[in-house]
Amino acid sequence: MRIGCPYCGERWNDEFIVLGDADALMKRPGEAQFALFYDYVYLRDNPAGRHRELWYHQGGCRQWLVVTRDTLNHTVHSVETARCVAQDREAAS
Amino acid sequence: MEFVDSIVLSSCSVAAYARLKRSEGSATPDGEFSLISGLALMHYSLWSVLREGLSGGRGWTPAWRDPEPKAEYDAIIVGGGGHGLASAYYLAKNHGLTNIAVVEKGYIGSGNVGRNTTIIRSNYLLPGNIPFYEHSLKLWEGLEQDVNYNSMVSQRGVINLFHSDSDRDRYVRRGNAMMFEGVKAEYLDREGVRSFAPFLDFDNARFPIHGGLLQRRGGTVRHDAVAWGYARGADQRGVDILQNTEVTGIKVEHGKAVGVETSRGFIRSKKIGLACAGNSSRVAAMAGLRLPIESHVLQAFVSEGVKPLINQVILYGAGHFYISQSDKGGLVFGGDIDGYNTYAQRGNLYTIEDVFEAGMAMWPGLGRLRMLRQWGGIMDMSMDGSPIISLTPIDGLYVNCGWCYGGFKATPASGWCFAHTIARNEPHQLNAAYRLDRFATGHLIDERGTGAQPNQH
Ligand SMILES: Cc1cc2nc3c(=O)[nH]c(=O)nc-3n(C[C@H](O)[C@H](O)[C@H](O)COP(=O)(O)OP(=O)(O)OC[C@H]3O[C@@H](n4cnc5c(N)ncnc54)[C@H](O)[C@@H]3O)c2cc1C
Ligand SMILES: [Zn+2]
Numbered sequence: 001m002r003i004g005c006p007y008c009g010e011r012w013n014d015e016f017i018v019l020g021d022a023d024a025l026m027k028r029p030g031e032a033q034f035a036l037f038y039d040y041v042y043l044r045d046n047p048a049g050r051h052r053e054l055w056y057h058q059g060g061c062r063q064w065l066v067v068t069r070d071t072l073n074h075t076v077h078s079v080e081t082a083r084c085v086a087q088d089r090e091a092a093s
Numbered sequence: 094m095e096f097v098d099s100i101v102l103s104s105c106s107v108a109a110y111a112r113l114k115r116s117e118g119s120a121t122p123d124g125e126f127s128l129i130s131g132l133a134l135m136h137y138s139l140w141s142v143l144r145e146g147l148s149g150g151r152g153w154t155p156a157w158r159d160p161e162p163k164a165e166y167d168a169i170i171v172g173g174g175g176h177g178l179a180s181a182y183y184l185a186k187n188h189g190l191t192n193i194a195v196v197e198k199g200y201i202g203s204g205n206v207g208r209n210t211t212i213i214r215s216n217y218l219l220p221g222n223i224p225f226y227e228h229s230l231k232l233w234e235g236l237e238q239d240v241n242y243n244s245m246v247s248q249r250g251v252i253n254l255f256h257s258d259s260d261r262d263r264y265v266r267r268g269n270a271m272m273f274e275g276v277k278a279e280y281l282d283r284e285g286v287r288s289f290a291p292f293l294d295f296d297n298a299r300f301p302i303h304g305g306l307l308q309r310r311g312g313t314v315r316h317d318a319v320a321w322g323y324a325r326g327a328d329q330r331g332v333d334i335l336q337n338t339e340v341t342g343i344k345v346e347h348g349k350a351v352g353v354e355t356s357r358g359f360i361r362s363k364k365i366g367l368a369c370a371g372n373s374s375r376v377a378a379m380a381g382l383r384l385p386i387e388s389h390v391l392q393a394f395v396s397e398g399v400k401p402l403i404n405q406v407i408l409y410g411a412g413h414f415y416i417s418q419s420d421k422g423g424l425v426f427g428g429d430i431d432g433y434n435t436y437a438q439r440g441n442l443y444t445i446e447d448v449f450e451a452g453m454a455m456w457p458g459l460g461r462l463r464m465l466r467q468w469g470g471i472m473d474m475s476m477d478g479s480p481i482i483s484l485t486p487i488d489g490l491y492v493n494c495g496w497c498y499g500g501f502k503a504t505p506a507s508g509w510c511f512a513h514t515i516a517r518n519e520p521h522q523l524n525a526a527y528r529l530d531r532f533a534t535g536h537l538i539d540e541r542g543t544g545a546q547p548n549q550h
Contacts, residue, residue, distance in 0.1 A: 001433075001441050014443035018433045018548065020387065041545050042385040042476045042532040046374035048436040071388070071435050 001074045006081055007061040015059030021045065022052040022066045026086065048072055054082060137241050156321060157328035162335050165361035166194045168515055169353055170368055171340045171376055173197025175206035175316075175501065176493055177368035178323035178334075179508020180515070182240070185330035187509070188516035193332045194362075195324075196355060198339035202320040205370050206501065208438075208470035210393050210427050212406050212417065213502040214251045214311030215276055218267045221526030221538040222479065223274040228523055229506030230310055236505060242322030244315050245420065250405040251311030252281065252289060254455070256300040260410055264306040271308075279307040289405055294457050300411035313406060313417055319504055343380040343490070350380070350489035366491040366515050368507075371436070371471025373494035380487055384494065385476040385532045387547040389430045390469040391498045392440040394448065396462040398422030407455075414451035423465060426452060430472060430498060432548040440469045472498050478550030479538035482510050483520065483529040491515050492529060497550055 001013045019025060021044050029036035048071055055065045064082035069075065135141070135154050145152050168184060170177045173195045184190045195201075213233055215226035232239075233246055255261045268278035283295060286305045295302045324334055335357070342354030343365065352361040369376045371388050399422050406417040416426035428448035431440045445467065452459050475481060475495030480503065482493050493511045496503060510524035520528070526538060532545075543549035 012443065013433070013441060020434070020546070020548075038533050039383075043383040044374070044385070044387055045378075045383065046387050046434065048372075048375055048388075051434055053434065069433075071437070073437055074435065074441075 001076070003055060003065070003067055003076055004079050005057050005060055005063070005065065006079060007063060008057065011057070011060060013055075015057060016055045016065075017058050019054040019056065022054045022082070022085070025054055026066075026082070026089070050077065137243070156325040157334050159336070160333045162194065162196075162338065162355070162357050162360055163192075163333065165352075166333070167192040167362065168364040168366065169193070169360060169362040170195045170366045171353065172204070172368040172370065172372075173201040173320075173324070173334060173336065174204040174368060174370055175319050175323065175504035176370070176496070176507045176511065177366075178206075178320055178327060179504050180366055180368055180493065180511040181332045181334075181508075182323045182327040182330070183509045183512035184516060185327055185332055188512055190516060191331035193327075194360065195327065195332060195334045196338050196340055196353065196360070197334070197336050198356075200336050201324050201334065202317045205470040205472070205496075206320045206504070207317045208393070208468060209316055209501040210415070210417070210425050211313040211316045211419075211501065212251065212311070212415065213246075213314055214308055214406075215502075216251065216253065216267065216271055216278060216306065216308045216311065218270050218540055219479075219538050220274075222540065223271060223276060225506055225510070225523050225527075226503065227274065227276050228509070229503050232505030232509060233314060233502075234310075236314075236319075236322070240322040240326035242318060242325060244318040244322050246312070246314045247420075248310050248312040249417070250289070250307055250309045251408070252286065252305040252307050252405050253408045254286065254293075254305045254410040255303050256297075256411045257303065261303055264304075264410075268306050277308070277310070279309065281305040281307050290403060290407060292402075292458050293407070293455060297454055300454060307405075311406065313419075314501075315420075316501060319501075323504075323508070340376060340379070343376070345380055345487055345490070348486075348488055350487055363489045364491070364515055365489060366493060366511055368493040368511065370473050370494065370496060370500065373473045373492065377485075377492060377494075380485075380490055382485060382487070382490075382492075384481075384492070384529075385545075386495055387434050387474050388436055389432065389472045389474045389548060390435045390437065390440045391427065391430045391472050392444055392448070392467060392469045393425065393427040394445075394467045395419070395423040395425050395465050396459075397465050399424070399462065409451050409455040412447075412451035412454070414448060414455060416452065416456070424459070424462065428452075430474070430548060431469075436471055438469050438471060472496070474498075474547035474550060476532055476545045476547060477537040477539040478541055478543070478547075480507070480527050481529050482507060482514060482524040482527045484514065484518070485529060495527075 068077040215230040271278040408415040413429040481495040513521040
């Protein structure tokens with residue numbers, strides 16, 4: 001599986017570390033909101049198909065990336081920097 | 094797993110045989126047809142092997158039926174892997190529920206029960222785990238007689254190596270934890286390990302072998318024979334095993350489970366147990382449940398067959414690698430999961446490299462062997478690395494999942510406890526710690542101490 005890093009180009013996935021579901025992990029609720037915080041820490045959609053996930057390019061530019069990947073066949077559909085995704089989200093809200 | 098091809102062959106041939114027999118109609122000379130449409134009650138023994146050996150094997154009957162789904166069952170188990178089949182077996186045997194179906198989307202044994210590296214052991218550390226896995230080991234010890242099926246339970250011993258002083262402390266602690274729970278553990282020094290496995294790299298510059306923790310009662314079991322043995326045992330007690338029947342929906346009314354939609358129509362039941370291993374999240378989502386689980390791939394490998402080389406199961410302590418030898422002679426081994434979410438039953442090259450590097454560091458002679466096969470299976474990795482056998486917020490819906498890469502050894506106890514949980518609508522003491530809501534209440538069972546990061550367990 002190769003991931004096209006926006007900075008470094010296409011690289012084998014052993015250069016990266018994967019953290020998990022980007023949509024779940026990038027929406028950190030306040031700690032006082034117990035139920036939401038429980039969801040955030042533990043519950044995952046774990047879909048079969050398209051999945052947006054956080055990958056860290058440890059063996060390259062050391063940027064956090066949001067990779068949209070198909071969990072059924074490992075096709076990488078798109079790669080954005082997590083920073084851009086977060087900024088877009090902020091701008092939208 | 095070993096013998097991938099033979100699994101396919103044998104399950105197909107059972108089905109083909111059943112078809113053949115059906116087409117022959119009820120006029121078979123020896124009256125076997127009634128065994129197929131009714132219950133296949135043939136008892137396996139030395140005598141039956143001799144008799145069939147001398148008569149060309151013509152008297153063997155299918156090990157289980159291929160029934161049509163009924164409109165309603167007292168309980169439905171979704172998933173015909175080891176855990177689902179064992180659950181049905183113990184529901185029938187221990188709880189007298191016999192109007193049960195196991196609904197399996199493929200053929201039984203096509204999931205992880207037929208893909209694992211067959212290791213059984215109960216050398217755990219934490220209180221919630223040790224009694225459960227020990228119960229499982231005890232059930233393994235009596236399984237073949239219980240289900241009248243040869244599953245080749247081989248208690249050849251499991252050795253966990255350690256490579257430093259702090260590693261040694263860790264394993265001594267684990268051994269002590271086991272002994273507190275009444276599970277025998279033995280400490281091996283360097284020479285002790287050498288007496289079992291002289292070929293290991295004891296003087297490796299980076300990770301020399303200092304000793305090991307031995308559990309003699311651990312070992313291996315022929316994985317697919319476990320599925321077949323439980324299937325046959327359940328079938329004999331009246332359980333319908335519905336193969337090639339995919340569950341596509343779970344119907345819930347007023348907070349109560351009422352049945353499942355399948356590729357062969359709707360089937361009603363007030364008790365539905367999910368035992369779908371790597372697909373647990375997808376099936377639970379049909380009832381609107383989100384689980385603390387990610388699906389990951391674990392790969393395994395088999396070398397060419399060689400004469401007996403290694404008599405125990407040996408686990409490397411400085412990386413993730415474990416190895417044993419199958420009865421066919423192939424070395425069976427594996428290591429880490431790949432680490433990213435996936436439902437594709439195949440992995441990537443860097444994990445393969447990683448496994449082989451660890452293997453070579455522990456046992457340099459491995460480099461002289463050729464590899465025969467490699468495959469992957471989808472793991473239900475839970476957020477604390479421990480399983481879930483539990484009630485759910487939906488009445489009559491039960492989950493059995495989160496087995497990570499270690500659920501094969503749990504198969505008997507998992508089925509035993511799940512059956513209890515479903516029949517009594519409450520967990521047994523042995524699975525009381527495996528509640529689904531433990532993540533909300535903070536009662537995690539985190540053997541590795543790595544937190545809510547499934548790919549680290
Ligand atoms: C490579 C590898 C090595 C392993 N090594 C070991 C080991 O050495 N020791 C150990 O203890 N454990 C090991 N494991 C883990 C162990 O195999 C699993 O934890 C265990 O088999 C899971 O339970 P099961 O047997 O019920 O799963 P499975 O056999 O996967 O059963 C689940 C079943 O559910 C069915 N299903 C899914 N969705 C649906 C649906 N919608 N409708 C109907 N049916 C459905 C699937 O088709 C499948 O047959 C290993 C796993 C792998 C992949
Ligand atoms: Zn990069």
